[in-house]
Amino acid sequence: MTISRRDFIKAGLAGSLAVGTGGLLSACGTGNTIKPFTASNVGRPRSGGQLRAGLTGGSTADTLSPLNAITNVDFSRINNLYEPLVGLTPDAQPVFILAEELTPNAKATQWTLRVRQGITFHNGKTLTADDVIYTFREILNPKAPAAAAAGLASIDAKGMTKLDTYTVLIPCTTPFATLGEALAIPGYSDIIPVGFNPAAPVGTGPFKVRSFSPGTQSTFVRYDGYWQTAPYLDEIVITDYADQVSQVNALLAGQVDVVNLLSDDVISEVQGESKNVLLSAGGGWNPFTMRVDTAPFSDVRVRQALRLLVDRQQMLDLVFGGFGTLGNDVFGIWAPEYDHSLPQRHQDIDQAKSLLKAAGAEDLHVTLVTSDIAQGTVLAAQVFAQQASEAGVSVSVDDVTVNEFYGTNYLKWPFAQDYWFYNFYLPQVSLATLPTAPFNETHWKNAQYDSLYAQAIATVDPTLRTEIAQEMQRIEYDQGGYIIPFFPPVIDGFGANVGGLASSKIGLSLNAYDFRGVWLS
Amino acid sequence: MAIVTTTATPETARELTPRKPHPMRDMLIKRGLIGILTLVLVSILVFAATQTLPGNAASAVLLNTATPQRLHALEQQLGLNRPAVEQYWTWLTGVLHGNFGKSLANGQPVSTLVGGRILNSLVLVVLAGVIGTLIGVGLGVLAAARRDSVFDHVLSVVSLAVTALPEFVVAVVLVIFFAAVVVHWFPAVSVFVPGTAPWSNPRELVLPVATLVIVIVPYVFRMMRASMVDALESDYVQMARLKGVPRWRILLVHALPNAIAPTIQVIGLSFLYLAGGVVVVEYMFNYPGLGQALVSAVSDRDIPQIQAIVLVLAAFYIAVNILTDVISLAVSPRRRLPRS
DSSP states (O other), X not given: OOOOHHXXXXXXHHTTTOSSOHHHHHHHHHTOOOOOBSBOOOSSOOOOOEEEEEEESOOXXXXXXXXXXXXXXXXXXXXXHOOBSEEEOTTSOEEESSEEEEEEOTTSSEEEEEEOSSOBOTTSOBOOHHHHHHHHHHHTOTTSOOTTGGGGTTBOSTTOEEEETTEEEEEBXXXXXXXXXXXXXXXXXXXXXXXXXXXXXXXXXXXXEEEEETTTEEEEEEOTTOSSSOOSOSEEEEEEESSHHHHHHHHHTTSOSEEOOOOGGGHHHHHHTTOEEEEEEOOOBOOEEEOTTSTTTTSHHHHHHHHHHOOHHHHHHHHXXXXXXXXXXXXXXXXXXXXXXXXXXOOOHHHHHHHHHHTTOTTOEEEEEEOSSXXXXXXXXXXXXXXXXXXXXXXXXXEOOHHHHTTTTTTTOSEEEOOBOOOOHHHHHHHHSSTTOTTOTTOOOOHHHHHHHHHHHTOOOHHHHHHHHHHHHHHHHHHOSEEOOEEOEEEEEEOTTEEOOBOOSSXXXXXXXXXXXXXXX | OHHXXXXXXXXXXXXXXXXXXOHHHHHHHHHHHHHHHHHHHHHHHHHHHHHHSSSOHHHHHHGGGOOHHHHHHHHHHHTTTSOHHHHHHHHHHHHHTTOOOBOTTTOOBHHXXXXXXXXXXXXXXXXXXXXXXXXXXXXXXXXXXXXXXXXXXXXXXXXXXXXXXXXXXXHHHHHIIIIIXXXXXXXXSOOOOTTSOGGGOHHHXXXXXXXXXXXXXXXXXXXXXXXXXXHHTSHHHHHHHHHTOOHHHIIIIIIHHHHHHHHHHHHHHHHHHHHHHHHHXXXXXXXXXXXXXXXXXXXXXXXXXXXXXXXHHHHHHHHHHHHHHHHHHHHOHHHHSOOO
């Protein structure tokens, strides 16, 4: 195919290729000759040097506080400064970091946590149980709840007690069998020392802060007292970039060594200049959200029809050049509970039409609220509108500013989009699909689903818990308010001198900004 | 009664004695007062505009983590739940005490956040303005002196073509040729270590300054050429030629001072354009200036920072306007006389 992706989108959106574009488009995507890397290996590991990272996604609201990290650039700093009790492997599975034991009681209403000994903060203070208690109380501070508070709401922070110098008893107000998983989401529950001073932040991470200027630049130096294998790099300089154009220019001109969050259309440009591209199959997800309590989406047949209208492969081809993973309207793709046996949903215009007819919604007209909240969201909305028109469904795309999107109507839009970082299945449910969930954007409420959750969250045995969770996924697969067409790829760029980078399924760029194994040749 | 009139007479007489007319001083006082009034109006307008924008600083900071509890806590902390008039009044009284407030996005004092950036942008604007003016005036004089030569025609066509190019196109072309793809002579983006002065990073300044220079030179050049052509056709230049005055002297001493007055207005306009044009150029080059900060502050709904930056830009506009008029007055002696 000689037609470029952009031309195709334009043509497709103009309506001139409304029918039968699927085959052509997927051919476009698979005809790609680009081979991004999944690891970088140049020479032998070598100590020393300064890694310069040029990252987009930050702003003057950048923060070094692990309690309030929100953007990609925040996570890039937080993940090097601090460490969590439990973290993620590159395969997105939980692994102990500062914790060495985390055991629930039989009903999952109380956990015993023991932290490793001999770990020090950047100011020399030893990590103890007191720091863990302090951190949880800060996160769950009712006056200023941290970003992680919603996911850890079951913890009774006031009731936490110190059993010995390194051991803490964590009581929960409701059963909380997934505490370990909930703690593993990067950048949300990192441990800070008692009396944490945000102006002079210290953590236990491999790098300590040297300078920080929000929205501009920050520098980090290796922490020599680090308890794990020492990183190769002496320093990291993280510079905020306003957009991809200047970011890629900086990479091409050799002013930065690594860049994050590229779109697929710059891959060939970057590779043509002897730089490379690191491709990861991320576990984050950018859903379309249908409010199940609002017409026309209150009719389950309308929701099912809209899900069947999506040509997922075509959407992935158009939005991310075919990189990424197909979605099946259920979140948590790398979670152990994710049910891979559910049949992959494909576009089925005929069935969608008959479902709409049965619902009395043949001439369906809906407004889809979109915004540039994450990579590719607006384009995905436009592709959705185009695909829906094949079944006679008219979708007006309302592209609002990010501030309006997250303004007073956030979580109230009848039909919109959102983005989520990777999370395990049940912790994600507690955030998004329970009547009590703080981010229930689809207003999902299903008695059977809720009682299954209550059962799962009190089940300590992971095998049993997975069975219940998969039953919940089937309900969502059949009736849910989310359309999850794909799990986006993560595309990062790096200079030819950078070694030790590896792709990961976590969904944050550059293996969740873990630079411990990175060297400069 | 009589006493009153007698004492009044010298008073009246003194008042009637016309003061020495001083149009320059009068203009400065009047324009200065209007300028201050303008700044106050601008601050009210900008504040009102930020109030009508959807979302606020709290939702802009929290984005998709904005649960009602977190939103409420942050709004409380930032004082966003107070009535708009009260928020404005707090801000205004702060400014009158020399306190521009704290950034809503990161809690740092606005004066430190904006202060360094003013210097960075000012260096960019002044360098581009001075270099652009010198090149524009020089080329204009040369083109007028060699009117209708190949040199003149080529310059006119090229300047017309460049006028049609927006600054981001110029920037992209320069980056492709001099930084990223063809040769790697200059940095493609201008990243300084925060806190260092722009002149200690001269290489970083080259491409942003070049972009702005290329954008303003055509305007200065065309105005300079036109008014120089007029001046060269005037009787006094004819006279000077007939007297046998050397050609360079005619150009620089006889024609240029008379031709420069209209160009000064264009140069002033170019500086005003630069104050706005830096926004795009700073964004393209990731240059840590006021423009980049303004874009970021608007998307963060960071009202104190927006206010401070807009006021700085507005004050710059006012100052340049006044300065342009002062210089115009200074170079045109007849306009300094009082109107009769």
